[in-house]
Each structure stands twice: as structure tokens, then as C-alpha cells.
Amino acid sequence: MSRNGAILTNEYGQTSDPDIYAAGDARTVHYNPTDTDSYIPLATNAIRQGKLVGINIFGNRWPEIGSQGTSGLQLFGYTLATTGLTYQRALDAGLKVKYISYEDNYRPEFMPTTEKINSIIVYEQDSLKVLGAQFFSEHNVSQLANTMSLAIQNQNTLKDLAFVDMLFQPYYDRPFNFINLVAQAGLQQEGLI
Numbered sequence: 239m240s241r242n243g244a245i246l247t248n249e250y251g252q253t254s255d256p257d258i259y260a261a262g263d264a265r266t267v268h269y270n271p272t273d274t275d276s277y278i279p280l281a282t283n284a285i286r287q288g289k290l291v292g293i294n295i296f297g298n299r300w301p302e303i304g305s306q307g308t309s310g311l312q313l314f315g316y317t318l319a320t321t322g323l324t325y326q327r328a329l330d331a332g333l334k335v336k337y338i339s340y341e342d343n344y345r346p347e348f349m350p351t352t353e354k355i356n357s358i359i360v361y362e363q364d365s366l367k368v369l370g371a372q373f374f375s376e377h378n379v380s381q382l383a384n385t386m387s388l389a390i391q392n393q394n395t396l397k398d399l400a401f402v403d404m405l406f407q408p409y410y411d412r413p414f415n416f417i418n419l420v421a422q423a424g425l426q427q428e429g430l431i
Contacts, residue, residue, distance in 0.1 A: 240266055240275065240277060242277055244264065244265055244266045244277040245260040245264050245265035245266070246265070246266055246275060247259070247260050247265055247266070249268070249301035249302050250290075250291075250294040250298040250300075250301055250302070251287060251290060251291040251294055251302070252294075252298070259291045259294065259295060260287075260291070261284065261287035261288040261290070261291040262284040262287060262288060263279035263284055265287070266278075267283050267287070267302070267304065267305040268302060268304035268305065269304065269305060269306075269307065270303075270304040270305065270306055270322075270390055270391055271306060271322040271323045271328075271369045271370060271390055272323070272331050272333070276307075278305055278307045280305075280307065280309065282305075282308070283305050286302070286305075287302065290302055303391060304391065306321045306322045306370075306386075306387045306390045306391060307320075307321065307322065308320070308321040308322075308383050308384065308387040309321075309383075310380040310383060315376055316374060316375065316376055317373070317374070317375055317376075317377070317378050317379050317380055318372070318373070318374050319372070319373045319374075319379050319380045319382060319383035320370075320371070320372045320373070320383060321370065321371055321383045321384075321386050321387040321390060322360065322368070322369050322370030322371060322386070322387070322390045323335075323360050323369045323370035324358075324360065324370055324372065325337045325358065325360050325370075327370075328360050328369055328370065333362065333369070334362065334363040334364065335360055335361060335362055335363055335369060336360075336361060336363050336424075336427075336428075337358050337359060337360045337361070338358070338359050338361075338396075338420060338423050338424035338427055339356075339357070339358050340356075340357050340358075340359075340419065340420045340423045341354055341355065341356045341357070342354070342355060342412075342416065342419055343355070343412075344375065344377045344379075344411060344412075344416055345408055345409065345410065345411055345412060346408050346412055348408070349408055349409070352377075353375050353376045353377040354375060354376075355373060355374070355375040355377060355379055355382075355416055356373070356374045356375065357371065357372065357373045357374075357379075357382070357416070357420050358370075358371065358372045359371045359386070359396070359420050359421065359424060361395070361396055361424060365395060366395040366396045366397060366424070366425075366428070367393055367394070367395050368386065368389050368390055368394055368395065368396065368399065369390060370386075370390070371383065371386035371390075371420075382416065382417060385417055386417070396421045396424040396425050396428075397421075397425065397430075398421075399417055399418065399420075399421035400418060400421040400422045400424075400425055400431070401418065402417075402418065404417065404418060
């Protein structure tokens with residue numbers, strides 16, 4: 239068990255007794271941004287663990303891929319979405335990190351309406367690997383957190399995100415998607431573009 243009493247498992251959900259598996263809010267997850275086991279009780283983690291344990295009981299075929307603790311909230315007409323580390327949590331974990339804070343409209347100004355998106359991407363100082371992201375807007379930004387969760391899981395960098403292929407249609411976004419623009423701002427902050 240961890241120091242806070244959560245059950246520790248291997249990548250297949252096995253406890254210290256290989257005949258006993260654990261899943262759900264009673265156990266830890268592998269937290270990809272810090273590459274450590276952490277207690278993050280979220281329904282998404284619990285459901286994913288339960289399904290994988292159900293598969294692995296019959297032969298440990300599917301290892302878990304970890305979690306970024308991705309979450310969102312709608313409050314008073316605004317959406318707040320987050321994944322991975324905040325800047326302060328990264329510093330508390332002893333990581334050498336920087337962040338880029340960026341604000342822009344989610345779609346072109348020539349559209350009848352648009353909304354501002356405020357964002358922060360936290361990244362490793364030397365490698366530029368993305369470790370966390372937060373988004374806030376009256377526009378629904380929840381899917382931006384999902385995209386960034388995948389980027390963290392796959393250890394993508396600001397360079398990867400700056401020019402990754404994303405759809406463009408003025409109803410939905412700009413010619414460079416918002417994630418492209420935030421990553422480009424980070425590279426500009428680093429003096430790389």
C-alpha cells in the first residue's frame with residue numbers, strides 16, 4: 239500500500255499477491271507526467287482499470303498505459319479543463335519546467351461570434367516535453383484537454399504540437415488550431431521560431 243493507504247499494483251493490476259487484482263478508487267494509477275504511482279480517484283481511471291483487470295485475470299495481456307488525471311468542470315457558463323501537472327505541482331515535484339500562458343479567440347474574428355480561450359501549457363525546460371495543460375473559456379474547451387492528455391501520454395513536445403495536422407473550418411477553429419498556436423507561442427518564448 240502507498241503511504242496514504244491506496245493499493246499499489248503492477249501494470250496489469252496485480253497486487254503484491256499475484257492472484258489478487260485491484261481496480262478503482264482504492265488503488266493508485268501510474269501518473270505519466272511524473273512517471274510515479276499516484277492516488278487519483280477519478281471515474282475514468284476506475285472504469286479503465288476495471289475493464290483491464292477483467293481482461294488480465296485471464297492472462298495479463300494488456301498493461302495499463304497510465305493516467306494524466308484529465309478532468310473538466312462547467313461552472314457559471316465557463317468550462318475549465320485540465321490534464322497533467324500545473325506549473326506549481328511540477329515545481330513541487332522537483333521538475334525543471336517552464337510554462338506558456340496564451341489567450342486567443344477559438345475561431346476567426348470574421349465569424350458572427352467567438353470566445354476567448356485562456357490556456358497554460360507546462361513543459362520540461364530542456365526537452366520541451368509537455369507535462370500539463372489547463373484551459374478556461376466560455377467556449378467548450380473540454381476536448382482540448384483530451385488532446386493534450388494524449389500528447390502527455392505519448393511524450394510529445396512543443397515542437398510536435400506546433401505543426402501537428404489539425405482540421406480547419408472557420409465554424410470550429412482557425413487555420414492553425416488553438417493547440418498549434420499555444421505550442422508555437424511556447425517555441426517563440428524559447429527563441430526557437
